[in-house]
Amino acid sequence: MSSRRVVITGIGVIAPGGVGTKDFWSLLTEGRTATRRISFFDPSPFRSQVAAEADFDAELHGLTPQEVRRTDRAAQFAVVTAREAAADSGLEFTGVDPHRVGVTVGSAVGATTGLDWEYRTVSDGGRLDLVDHTYAVPHLYDYFVPSSFAAETAWAVGAEGPATVVSTGCTSGLDAVGHGAELVREGTVDVMVAGATDAPISPITVACFDAIKATTPRNDDPEHASRPFDGTRNGFVLGEGCAVFVLEELESARRRGARIYAEVAGYASRCNAYHMTGLRPDGREMAEAVRVALDEARLNPEAIDYVNAHGSGTKQNDRHETAAFKRSLGEHAYRVPVSSIKSMVGHSLGAIGSIEIAASALAMEHGVVPPTANLHTPDPECDLDYVPLTAREHRTDAVVSVGSGFGGFQSAMVLARPERSTA
Structure with missing residues (x-):
């Protein structure tokens, strides 16, 4: 088995307060917070009413109406960031054997946003015990199977190698990149498009974390609600977003003069x-x-x-x-x-x-x-x-x-x- 060294040559990010890697890094270095009162739905019935929402417009960021129609918000994040990472890497994917390009996508909760919305639609806001499936989006099956995230990402970059989804809760993003790096290291592929996506800000998710009191009830001060390591902290702030990387073997990246992040x-x-x-x-x-x-x-x-x-x-x-x-x-x-x-x-x-x-x-x-x-x-x-x-x-x-x-x-x-x- 080979043991090649693996490097990051491309980065794509969608995060609260920063769509795109440049805006994301500006937010962090300026110490700004992107937490606010939830705007995606009326949060007033819930204990925790704050979240870190991404200001993301799918069509503005290059997705076609058909792509928007068939994909959950989290899948849309993955496609847009994969394209950003591919462009950032400078790698000509058309010049690489597609069978030597793989994809791994991490996600803890899959298509939560889409499933929540579709249930409300087919149940008429929860009023129907027997739901009417004719009101569902035609691509509802893709919401049920998180593997669709890997498929959409693979299509976005033309990858025909291994395509997997890693779902290990809140370590999914680390584990997906770790798995992708291992595939490059062992020689199974030459390039991996690896990262993770989640769009969990929905009534069902908020209700679940409310039930175990894991999220903060500091609703009167959303901007300062997330306080890691502070003695006054009282729970985390739910967020959403995605980051995707292009991973390559070190010597190959050097030969083509790629910028190597790490x-x-x-x-x-x-x-x-x-x-x-x-x-x-x-x-x-x-x-x-x-x-x-x-x-x-x-x-x-x-x-x-x-x-x-x-x-x-x-x-x-x-x-x-x-x-x-x-x-x-x-x-x-x-x-x-x-x-x-x-x-x-x-x-x-x-x-x-x-x-x-x-x-x-x-x-x-x-x-x-x-x-x-x-x-x-x-x-x-x-x-x-x-x-x-x-x-x-x-x-x-x-x-x-x-x-x-x-x-x-x-x-x-x-x-x-x-x-x-x-x-």
């Missing part, structure tokens, strides 16, 4: 086998994922220049992560900058891991660490350097990005400059 140097995933939503306070499983990812990258903990945290803004997660960083990085955990972009773009479930990979790669590209917005009152139990409020100029040669998801999933990815020195 190498996917290490990746690992673990499960705590403990509780559907609970986390052990010692952070052992996340720490193990970080350790294995570092080993694969052949880097010591001291080589890490920035940690992109899961940082959801729940007390359980923030304290679990803090313990995991101390456990995996040792004393270096107190020296390395750590931040959570969920403070600005919310938690887009399966998509957020890929969006955070984009933020990490751009941090390396620009030598700037994004801040943790709204961090005014640090939690004494979260005593690391969480880059409060303001972005920081900081040369970054290696980054750890982590994710934590319901079901006990814990994932970590190491991005590094290809010319780095290894342990």
Whole structure:
């Protein structure tokens, strides 16, 4: 089996407050928040009424009326960002054997927006016990099968190699890119279009998180509602979005003179086998994922220049992560900058891991660490350097990005400059 090195050569992003990679990065470096009162439907019946919505117009961003008609919002995100990533990479996809180009798309909740809307339509707003299927959109089947996300993305770039969907809850975005990188590394494909998408801001999703009190009820101040690592935090802010990458083998990318954002140097995933939503306070499983990812990258903990945290803004997660960083990085955990972009773009479930990979790669590209917005009152139990409020100029040669998801999933990815020195 070959062991090729895998790099990111193209990035596409749709995020709250920033459609397109340039606007996304501007939002982060300026420390602006994109959280607001939900506008997609009347949120007044719900406990949590705030979210981070993307200002996305499908036709304005290049989708045809037919593409809009047959696809859920999350699939639309994936197609638009795949096209952006392909253009950004400078790779002529028509010149690559399509059987050597693959797609992997992560999603936690699939076509939630479309399914919610179609149920309301066929049930006449929930008034019919026996629904009338004749009112449904003709492509309803595609909403039921998340594999349609991979199919639409493959069609967008002409990929005829492996096409898969990864659904591991809130680590889906990390796991999808990790899986894509492995296919390139082992030689199954030469190019992967990999990332994750979710558009979960719908009544059913809001109701589900209300039921377990996971989302914030801070409805009177949406802009400051997402407060990772802050002592006054009281739940996460739901978001939506997508990030997609072009992954290539390093030497092939160099031969064609591609811009290389970062190498996917290490990746690992673990499960705590403990509780559907609970986390052990010692952070052992996340720490193990970080350790294995570092080993694969052949880097010591001291080589890490920035940690992109899961940082959801729940007390359980923030304290679990803090313990995991101390456990995996040792004393270096107190020296390395750590931040959570969920403070600005919310938690887009399966998509957020890929969006955070984009933020990490751009941090390396620009030598700037994004801040943790709204961090005014640090939690004494979260005593690391969480880059409060303001972005920081900081040369970054290696980054750890982590994710934590319901079901006990814990994932970590190491991005590094290809010319780095290894342990």
